[in-house]
């Protein structure tokens with residue numbers, strides 16, 4: 001099944017309790033539990049077919065999005081495994097922003113595999129590298145769990161232009177498609193245009209957007225949580241203005257937003273997600289470390305992996321400062337944002 005979110009129940013009614021399954025799965029339950037008839041066989045196989053098509057379409061977009069990074073790694077066309085090939089691979093991994101520690105790790109493991117498994121062909125090294133990369137990235141793979149708090153409060157942070165606002169828009173639509181009600185907090189009070197952009201977008205998609213003239217992002221976030229509680233909304237997403245980790249007063253402001261959200265609802269924000277531009281390369285690692293230190297990140301979303309030769313950054317994050325990657329983005333359309341799956345990612349790079 002093509003699942004976008006993981007659903008865990010907490011305070012939702014028992015009849016909707018379908019923990020450990022995805023929302024998309026839960027929407028299938030009536031078909032599965034009702035009596036089998038030709039009608040519902042057709043319906044469920046139709047859904048399965050649609051899912052397979054969606055998945056195939058995503059995999060091909062992922063592959064073409066990562067084409068520049070995978071071109072860096074296209075060095076396995078020869079006939080012998082020698083020191084020159086390992087040196088070429090080292091350069092290719094570094095150029096792809098895998099970073100030194102992960103590059104050294106992958107090369108050491110590959111040399112061990114070549115010996116142990118008596119590999120002789122470069123194509124076998126490529127397959128072995130794909131498996132090693134999958135293992136390295138696997139700890140980053142985690143579904144965003146919805147349904148465990150009502151509302152689930154998600155705070156988004158990141159540097160300017162990373163893709164926070166557009167990602168919030170895409171996620172909101174995915175959530176709506178999964179029968180979740182959503183409310184947005186226009187916490188990017190720095191850019192008036194960003195607030196207006198979100199308000200117009202909210203109008204068009206019938207999603208309430210809480211905005212204020214005051215310019216205090218913490219107050220906007222607080223109001224949004226109160227409003228969501230009063231309206232029994234499922235998910236609140238709090239947008240924040242872009243900032244560099246070196247701008248300490250702005251990092252302090254983020255801490256305040258987090259603190260004030262906590263005053264509005266115990267244990268909130270439940271998710272603090274850093275949105276990273278995949279083009280940023282090694283600097284993204286510095287961003288993860290700095291925002292994590294300031295806020296305690298629960299997850300990452302890596303956007304703009306389309307067209308970048310620096311897609312290896314996920315391996316650097318996995319090796320140096322692992323934080324779950326909930327979603328990756330390879331374009332501007334809603335379906336260009338999908339859950340991160342380590343094996344899909346490695347295969348797109350190395351198949």
Ligand SMILES: Nc1nc2c(ncn2[C@@H]2O[C@H](COP(=O)(O)OP(=O)(O)OP(=O)(O)O)[C@@H](O)[C@H]2O)c(=O)[nH]1
Pocket residue numbers: 158159160161162163164165166167188191194240241242243303304305306329330331332336
């Ligand atoms: N190619 C591509 N573009 C993307 C992707 N995700 C977002 N964008 C684009 O990136 C640009 C910046 O996105 P925003 O959502 O405005 O970024 P932001 O982080 O909210 O920006 P600030 O408000 O300045 O901090 C927009 O033009 C988006 O359409 C992606 O996965 N691929």
